[in-house]
Amino acid sequence: MDVPEQTFISLHSDMPMIAPERPCWAVYEHWVSNEKGRRLRPGVYWHGYKRMLGDEESGCEQSLPIVDEWVSTPVTVVARTTNSDDGSHGRLLRLLTDDGPKELIIAMEAFGGSGEEIRRQLFHMGAIILMKKRGQFMDYLLEQRPVEAFATTSRPGWHESGAFVLPGLTLGSDKVRYQSNPATQVLFNRRGSLDGWQVEVATRCAGNPVLTLAIGCALAGPLLSLVGVLGGGVHLVGDSSSGKSLVQLIGSSVWGDPGVFAASWDMTKGGLEIEASSRNDTMLPLDEIKRADPKRIQEMAYSLANGQGKGTMTRDREARGKLSWRLLALSSGERSLSMHAAISGNSAHAGAELRMVDVNAGTRTHRAFDELHGLAGADFHRALTVAVSKHHGHLGPAFVECLLASDDRAGLLQEFASVRARFIEDNAQAGRVADRFAVIALAAEMAIAYHLLPWTPGSALDHCRLLYGEWLAQIGSGNAEDRQILASLSDFIDKHGSSRFSCIKHDTTDLKVHNRAGYWEVTGERRLYLFNKPALIEAGNGHALSRIIKALEGVGGLAKRDSDRKRHTKKYRLPGGGSAGLYVVDPEVIGTQSA
Known part of the structure; x- marks a missing residue:
């Protein structure tokens, strides 16, 4: 001081x-x-x-x-502070209270008023200021000229100095502090001990791929920027009471009190951005996808993965800084993202589904679990729920400490490349998902090597490969957007094949067909559907015509076309007179490919 x-x-x-x-x-x-x-x-x-x-x-x-x-009571002005996020200045105070020493960072702009905000914070933390000396106390704070200078940030995670910053804890530097808003909820609480968590929680998670995934997902947050993996999430799908919420509690216990650290889909997009930013470089648990707005769920999934909030302005029309983050989300629900989006009448875009990958957490050996370690299902659930309430918030910081101690960025990239090579993909889209499972596996295997997780080396990698393989088997090979386009076309034919199409061979136009999508003709034993251009775009559910054509050509879904290969249509004489170029779609081909 x-x-x-x-x-x-x-x-x-x-x-x-x-x-x-x-x-x-x-x-x-x-x-x-x-x-x-x-x-x-x-x-x-x-x-x-x-x-x-x-x-x-x-x-x-x-x-x-x-x-x-x-x-x-003792309040020492320890250092000047500069916020790395916006350049604002402040002061670092040391308080000595009945509960022991505490630190508080105050913004210099708070001195622009009466100082009541500063005094409220100090009283809240246990300081006592004489009522008749309030003004004198503010003079004291302003007159101090500390030589020490600290950096501060209002965002957890990696700081530009190389330190890892959490509320009340900075790893890797003694010159950086987390500067919180007084009204901000404390997310990164610690209770119990790491040893207690390892014995009562981690040992019971062994042999359970979904629990391995949850813990690895939580630990992967600090690795994302170091190995160049983008954010995104995994979505646990299973019936009610299958154990999904317990999985999220265990993942949350890596960084804080599960009851506080875990969040819910029941919020606005702006609220989601705040929650993500407040957990930067860690993990965002999101429970019950059914509570999310079906019309906004895809947009929210994109936002989470992209790590960038929407810009806003103050009442004085000054731009506010955008919120940003990089993390993995651990979501859960009884339905997948695409099923939830369909409630609003919108099919899920492939990009949104790839950013929130479905994981089976409902039909395993014991619903969400594979190994109960000799316990009945209810006893297993109860034991872990009690254990994470007693011990939490230790594994994440301990992992980062080991990561900082090793200080081997080049070696980390090599390790990731080695793990990533074990996840095979056949297209760029599956490659992004493979990146996510690989970094989760890497984080868990590193924690095993650091003796932070009492698991067999290689077991976390095997579990993540198993879950990735299940996902691949579910979605099939090839481009996900192609599959969704073909599925939309197939659904359109199933829905409107008898109402918006009629036989091209009729001599006269069928006047009963309203909002015509085209015609059909029988070739051999197959009925082909002849789409007009507006209907094909409509059936493509928001995709451009060129993208729809590309998907159809990729599977041979265009059954006929004119000899001019630059055209994708075939000219037909229409019932009632005239002619038109129509897109000839084979429903059997696209139905097989979209399955």
Whole structure:
């Protein structure tokens, strides 16, 4: 702490003597005695002289009675601070309260008012300021000129200095602090011990791929930027009471109190951005996808993966800084993202589904679990629920400490490349999902190597490969957007084949067909559907015509076309007269490919 030399106190002396160069401010964290032998309790003091009537002209302060005015409990201005996010300045305060020492960062802009906001925070943390000395206390804070300079940030995770910052804990530097809003909920709480979590939680998670995934997902957050993997998420799908919520509680316990750290889909997109930013470089658990707005769910999935919030403006039309983050989300629900989006009448885009990958957490050996370690299902659930409430918030910071201690970025990239090679994909889209499973596997295997997880080396990789293989088997090979386009065309034919199409061979137009999508003709034993251009675009469900054609050509779904290969249509004479170029779609071909 930077205060005048005369205010320094030996913390080991029973009752140190002080002789301040009056007038001055001073802070004492222990009892002291002044020049006259008077005992002074710990606190902030103004050391001055007691002015007597007529003394103003004497100029002889040393002859005046001394006065030691107690202003507050010990509050030391330790350092100047500069926020790395927006360049704003502040002060780092050290408080000594009945609960022990605490730190508080105050923004300098708070001095622009009455200072009430600062005093409220200090009172909230256990400081005491004399009511009649409130203004004097603010003068004390402003007059301090600490030499020490710290950096601050309002976002958890990796700082530009290389430190990893969490509320109340900075790993890798003693010159960086987390600067929180007083109203911000404390997410990264710690309770119990790491040993307790390892014994009561981690050992019971062994042999369970979905639980391995949850813990690895939580630990992968700090690795994403180091190995160049984009954010996204995994979505646990299973019936109600299958164990999905327990899986999320266990994942949440890596960083904090599961009851506080876990979030819900029941929020606006803006709220989701705030929740994601407040967990940057860690994990965002999102329970019950059915609570999300079906019309916005895809947009929210894209936003989570892209890591960038929407820009806003203040009432004075000044731009606010965009929120940003990089993390993995651990979502859950009884239905998949595509099924939830379909409630609003919208089919899920392949990009959204790839950013929130479905994981089977409902039809395993014991619903969400594969191994109960000799316990009944209800007992297994109860034991883990109690265990994470007793022990939480230790594994994540311990993992980062080991990561910082190793300080091997090149080696980390090589390790990731080695793990990533074990996840095979046949297209770029599956490659992005493979990246996600690979970084989750890498994080869990590193924690095993650090002796933070009591699991067999290689088991986490095997579990992640198993879940990735299940996903591949579910979605099939090839391009996901192609499959969705073909599925949309197939659904359109099933829905409208008898109402918006009629036989091209009829001599006259069928007047019963409203909002015509085209015609059909029978070739051999097959009925082919002849789409007009507007209907084909409609059936493509938001995709451009060129993209629809590409998907059809990729599977041979265009059954006929004119000899001019630049055209994708075939010209037909229409019932009632005239002709038109129509897109000839084979429903059997696209139905097979979209399955």
